Amino acid sequence: MAKAQYDREEVIDKSLELFWRNGFSGSSMQQVVETTGLKPGSIYYSFGNKEALFKEALDHYARASLARIRTTLDSAPSVGEGLCLFLERMAGEAAKQEFRSCFLVKTQLELAADGGELHAFAAAKLREVEALFQSYLEREYDRETSRNRAAGIMLHIFGMRVYGYQPNSVDRMLRVLRESLPWLPWPDEP
Template sequence: MARPAKQSREESLRRALALFWSKGFHNTSLKDLEQALNMRPGSIYAAFTSKEALFCEALADYGRAAKADYLGIMERHGSRIDGLIAYLRSMAAACEREQPARACMAVKTVLEMPMEQGAMREQAEALLQDFEQGFTHAFAEAMAAGEIGDAIAPGRLARRLQADITGMRVLAERPSARDGLAERVDDTIAWLEGLKLPAAAHA
């Protein structure tokens, strides 16, 4: 059977992403996929080869969209630190909206996949690493511009920010702890603001 047309394939991936993001890989059955994609098993396998390949393609789409959002926000701010703060606020707002899941799909995948399921876990790890590298680059640019000091290495700052964001995503996924999300966002923003050198803070 021929692969679906581009628009049909994009729609199938969108639906698959929503399903996998909500339920996870293991809790998503073939029957779930049939219903969500409105495709028979044979058509799913003909188009995407396997459930694993479909998941990986959906995760890749998720990663591209997430990175585009991040880069778009950063491009709208001359200050790297202000850009990171705007990204945090955007992420917090997204966590408040009804989505397939409030937690990051990449983080959920890393937690769900055992080490032996290498391809899917490695892809999720690579996505998170790509974001950490983006944060590292932003902090390095802020240092080069004299916006923040250089006492702490950019990579270390990036890992702190990545850990904070992961914690926020986890809080957003827990209804009993969701009220603390705004406080956590405010704390991280205060930390970023505190990194600014006095001249940059008043620029």
């Protein structure tokens, strides 16, 4: 077989699903073998080791997240309205049963102690997300204001990613968003 028989993207997707759910230490390569259907040898042949596969999953996730932010903000009538939509949607998702927080945030917290490469990678990706928010905000505000407000958005995203596990959290989160980010053009309440 001179060409791979499986779809590399699909394997990463399935691994991402597993790692996202159970974390790095909580996932075993045996589980990767089971969920991807590949044999151990194949996985190690094409990905190297557990850490490298995890990193590819992280990268995949980060790319998708950045793309989603861009899509939402680009298709909104204004940056502010796009951000409102994005945050409201996130609050709704965070309360769902199968909600799994953010893969980058989970990795950041899980691997903070060893300070290894994966932790640094996740931190860098989170910084990319923040920079993306800042660049959109700079269309409407000066650099310093944009920087601070991007930080505020990140902090609220982190907060919602954790707070979402509490029951009946959606309404409360939406209220907090309106009160804590008053500079955003929130739609009138029904």
